[in-house]
Amino acid sequence: MISVVILGAGNVATHLFNAFDNADAIFVNQWFNRSISRLRSYKNKVEIIDDVSQLKDADVYIIAVSDDAIANLSKQLLFENRLVVHTSGTVNIHDLDKKNRRGVFYPLQTFSKSAALNFADVPICIEAIDKADLKTLKALAKAIGSKSHKVNTEQRKALHLAAVFVNNFTNQLYRVAHEITEGEGVEFDILKPLILETAKKVQNLSPYMAQTGPAKRNDKKTIKKHIELLKKEQHKAIYELLTANIQQTHGVSTGATAQSKKK
Amino acid sequence: MISVVILGAGNVATHLFNAFDNADAIFVNQWFNRSISRLRSYKNKVEIIDDVSQLKDADVYIIAVSDDAIANLSKQLLFENRLVVHTSGTVNIHDLDKKNRRGVFYPLQTFSKSAALNFADVPICIEAIDKADLKTLKALAKAIGSKSHKVNTEQRKALHLAAVFVNNFTNQLYRVAHEITEGEGVEFDILKPLILETAKKVQNLSPYMAQTGPAKRNDKKTIKKHIELLKKEQHKAIYELLTANIQQTHGVSTGATAQSKKK
Numbered sequence: 001m002i003s004v005v006i007l008g009a010g011n012v013a014t015h016l017f018n019a020f021d022n023a024d025a026i027f028v029n030q031w032f033n034r035s036i037s038r039l040r041s042y043k044n045k046v047e048i049i050d051d052v053s054q055l056k057d058a059d060v061y062i063i064a065v066s067d068d069a070i071a072n073l074s075k076q077l078l079f080e081n082r083l084v085v086h087t088s089g090t091v092n093i094h095d096l097d098k099k100n101r102r103g104v105f106y107p108l109q110t111f112s113k114s115a116a117l118n119f120a121d122v123p124i125c126i127e128a129i130d131k132a133d134l135k136t137l138k139a140l141a142k143a144i145g146s147k148s149h150k151v152n153t154e155q156r157k158a159l160h161l162a163a164v165f166v167n168n169f170t171n172q173l174y175r176v177a178h179e180i181t182e183g184e185g186v187e188f189d190i191l192k193p194l195i196l197e198t199a200k201k202v203q204n205l206s207p208y209m210a211q212t213g214p215a216k217r218n219d220k221k222t223i224k225k226h227i228e229l230l231k232k233e234q235h236k237a238i239y240e241l242l243t244a245n246i247q248q249t250h251g252v253s254t255g256a257t258a259q260s261k262k263k
Numbered sequence: 264m265i266s267v268v269i270l271g272a273g274n275v276a277t278h279l280f281n282a283f284d285n286a287d288a289i290f291v292n293q294w295f296n297r298s299i300s301r302l303r304s305y306k307n308k309v310e311i312i313d314d315v316s317q318l319k320d321a322d323v324y325i326i327a328v329s330d331d332a333i334a335n336l337s338k339q340l341l342f343e344n345r346l347v348v349h350t351s352g353t354v355n356i357h358d359l360d361k362k363n364r365r366g367v368f369y370p371l372q373t374f375s376k377s378a379a380l381n382f383a384d385v386p387i388c389i390e391a392i393d394k395a396d397l398k399t400l401k402a403l404a405k406a407i408g409s410k411s412h413k414v415n416t417e418q419r420k421a422l423h424l425a426a427v428f429v430n431n432f433t434n435q436l437y438r439v440a441h442e443i444t445e446g447e448g449v450e451f452d453i454l455k456p457l458i459l460e461t462a463k464k465v466q467n468l469s470p471y472m473a474q475t476g477p478a479k480r481n482d483k484k485t486i487k488k489h490i491e492l493l494k495k496e497q498h499k500a501i502y503e504l505l506t507a508n509i510q511q512t513h514g515v516s517t518g519a520t521a522q523s524k525k526k
Contacts, residue, residue: 067485090485090488108453108454108456108457109456109457109460110457110460110461110464110475112464112468112473121456121459121460122456123453123456125453149449149450149453151449154447155447155448155449157488157492158443158444158446158447158449158492159444159449159453159454161443161489161492161493162439162440162443162444162454163440163454163457164476164477164478164489164502165436165437165439165440165443165501165502166436166437166440166454166457166458166461167457167461167475167476168474168475168476168477168478168479168505168509169436169501169502169505169509170433170436170437170458170461170462171461171464171465171470171473171474172470172474172505172508172509172512173428173429173432173433173436173505174428174429174433174465174470174473175470175471175474175512176425176428176508177425177426177428177429177470178425178469178470178471180421180424180425180428181421181422181425183421184417184418184421185418186412186414186418186421186422187412188469190371190386190388190412190422191371191422191425191426191429192465192466193371193372193384193385193386194371194372194373194426194429194430195429195433195462195465195466196384196462196463196466197372197373197384198373198429198430198433198434198462199433199458199459199461199462199463200459200462201373201375201434202434202437202455202458203455203458203459205375206441206451207434207435207437207438207440207441208438208441210375210434210437211431211434211435211438212373212375212430212431213427213430213431214427214431215427215431215435216431222330222353225353225420226424226427229420229421229424230424234504234507234508234511235508237504238428238432238504238505238508239427239428239432241497241500241501241504242431242432242435242436242501244497245435245439245497245498245501246431246432246435246438248497249435249438
């Protein structure tokens with residue numbers, strides 16, 4: 001049995017609590033937040049506290065608060081030499097106060113307040129200074145059905161950055177598509193199977209191998225028509241930049257080069 | 264029973280043949296291609312021809328060749344007043360020779376030669392000048408398990424353009440993420456559940472509602488760190504442009520504006 005204390009009341013904290021609460025091998029000893037009212041609905045399931053001096057003994061203290069608040073909260077803890085981890089993709093492990101044993105438990109997934117999450121689909125990036133602590137974090141991930149990955153700080157930061165590309169930026173491309181279809185009075189729904197298939201394709205194939213379309217085959221006529229169809233300047237700029245990037249990745253010789261090759 | 268002739272031997276033609284061949288309500292009368300050798304492996308399943316003068320009677324002739332070749336092939340057909348459709352997202356319905364009844368049967372999905380495709384996941388955009396022909400195309404889509412959508416030419420072009428954003432460009436963002444993770448020696452695999460979840464999220468939620476991350480919450484510190492971490496100029500440019508586009512979509516006041524508002 002691993003005993004855990006959660007600190008914070010945001011999306012990550014809440015999803016972790018629910019997962020821990022459902023796991024046989026984990027006991028959530030306490031849930032701390034500066035404001036108790038946000039956790040009121042959980043008071044029958046776990047002891048809720050708002051005072052760090054009331055914190056009891058636990059195997060792992062999980063600080064799941066906003067990046068800027070992590071260092072300060074870790075300083076306020078009154079005990080020492082216990083395992084204290086944060087859940088951020090970007091905060092340095094050394095930003096945690098060194099009076100305790102430090103670690104990171106970073107779930108790499110998109111969290112919505114409403115949607116239930118199956119932690120089997122949530123890889124957890126773990127980091128710890130002490131080897132035994134790494135083992136504890138690995139067991140904690142396993143107990144909620146997650147696969148854990150030992151990464152160092154630079155790797156975690158790279159994953160966080162890459163996640164912005166495959167999540168936030170990808171979602172914005174969906175948004176652009178939504179605007180384009182709406183502009184012609186056609187349902188965005190028609191694109192949903194393609195959105196899903198595009199994500200499924202790279203589960204077994206590298207993105208390099210999965211690429212198709214006018215940019216890759218240097219279909220200048222279609223590219224020109226597409227740019228003309230776009231109404232917003234920013235959408236045109238996105239089209240041009242990503243087309244250029246695809247062509248760079250796939251070594252497509254564009255206009256001038258192709259001409260000179262013909263000579 | 265709908266009788267069909269397929270013209271062309273590319274990915275779309277091949278996937279359509281396999282779907283039609285498996286459908287109880289469809290009979291593939293002939294498969295035409297300029298070069299017969301590409302279709303040799305199908306000769307026990309269907310009559311293969313390379314001469315337009317041998318084309319037999321059918322309810323629908325499906326021209327699934329490259330965009331540039333559609334008009335010319337439709338001119339070469341020796342019969343008239345039959346239903347001839349193309350499968351392109353961009354070619355005008357009027358580019359088909361007007362001696363026949365014209366239509367479009369555009370499957371909106373990503374086609375790989377290798378991967379088997381379930382046509383239940385392939386929306387078909389249909390268009391026809393004659394109302395009875397529209398009904399035939401609808402029945403044809405239904406017979407292979409596809410949902411059909413009646414769209415006009417402008418709407419089809421908008422969908423084709425939007426598909427480039429949600430498929431080719433999204434896939435390129437996956438590629439950028441692959442380069443970022445590879446650069447730090449960390450597995451791209453860790454991002455795969457997030458890629459899938461991001462696509463799943465917009466099946467029930469609009470991309471606008473699904474957005475999260477540093478751009479939307481105007482987290483300047485993280486944005487700055489991310490741009491510093493990127494090694495390639497084109498990746499920095501993509502980061503900056505998509506961040507600006509997210510902020511425009513969500514009405515985030517950036518630097519200067521936020522400052523002047525404070526005054």
